Amino acid sequence: MRTTIDIPDDVYRRVKMDAAAKGVTLRELILESLAKSQAAPLPKKSFVRPIIHSNRKDKLELTSEQIYDLIDFP
Secondary structure (H helix, E strand, O other), X not given: OOOOOOXXXXXXXXXXXXXXXXXXXXXXXXXXXXXXXXXXXXXXXXXXXXXXXXOOOOOOOOOHHHHHHHOOOO
């Protein structure tokens, strides 16, 4: 597939010099970078845990780790 992207001049020059230093074409360097990017594991989703205050006398005493373990992640 063929596509067109705009690359800032300074970035293009640095990447072109990097490719030359490695003895590969710009195309090869870009394809290698894309392949590495796709092979990298996705970062874990993070979320903000809400702080819940309770005045109930029968409240549970749970640590953050215990609460985290109880949450069902997709």
